Amino acid sequence: MGKEVAVLVYPGCMGMEVFALTDLVLMANHLASHMQPARVDALRVRLVTLRASPVAIAGGLSVVAQRLRGRPDLIVVPGLEVSRFGEWDERFAHLGEELKAIRRFHRQGIALASVCIGSFVLAEAGVLQGRRAATAWPFVNEFQDRYPxxxxxxxxxxxxxxxxxxxxxxxxxxxxxxxxxxxxxxxAVARAVGKLALIDGGRVSQRAYVDNALIPQNRAPFSGQVNRWLTSRLSEAYNLGALADEFHVTSRTVLRRYRQETGMTPLQWLQKARIERAKYLLELSAMPMAEVVATVGYQDLATFSRLFARETGQTPGHYKRRFQMKGVAGLRRG
Structure with missing residues (x-):
């Protein structure tokens, strides 16, 4: 017999994270039966719940799931709907039964998995303590603050x-x-599923997808003012002395106060802001690469490319080929 995977359906969980897994496994079972006919170890996936069925998931959809019984080989916890940052205590106040059950599963030695911010659910249940984990990139800072x-x-x-x-x-x-x-x-079967489903099976990093404009920005007074000043001068050479003069303090004071509020230097923040601007231009404009580089304050393409690759894990050219949106190549940010 093959392994049994139970997807835990709970109020507010994301439907894609429930059904995509069942469909992929269904495809794999069909392909494996043709590619490996001597094998009978099909993966079995069932939707389970701790609540009365049907369950209202994200978007108000209703899903019929079985009451969880027996001992599956793996329990998968999908992520939950989130419309704003923070408010985790409110969200978890409605998931007490699930959190208690996850702790019990873990004590019983059942393997666990999460999708996206389902990692918050596992962490809240205490099963990630002392472990390495991944979560959705917009929520990394909140995760680190809540689960140090x-x-x-x-x-x-x-x-x-x-x-x-x-x-x-x-x-x-x-x-x-x-x-x-x-x-x-x-x-071989995984490769075949990837080909049929148009899935890039080689993803190891989220870095190329990060867009800091989608994350709440620093609201500290001094560094916030510095960031706005730097943003208005992205194409200009960085000048710490001019920055200090603008705020009527010494260069040393700028560095000290900025680091106290952000944990980095103004130059480090500026480099990240320049990369974000470059990513936007590569995705949504037809600018030549040299013009993109100059627009974000660099003169040397090689230097810019090294910084870009360090932040995104890809060269600017590869990023542009992968992410440029067709049909909007003439768009420029105002």
């Missing part, structure tokens, strides 16, 4: 540590599915 005893791997798409597997953002349910398929059927 978990070693978050902020760029990772999938992390397995001691029988607990966590993944990155919403679409990482595909990566989790491919991971389970490889474990159960081997590389």
């Amino acid at each position: 005893d978990v070693q978050i791997e902020k760029d990772a798409v999938l992390v397995s540590d001691g029988g607990v597997t966590t993944t990155g953002a919403v679409s990482s349910v595909m990566d989790l599915g491919q991971h389970l398929i490889r474990e159960n059927f081997g590389v």
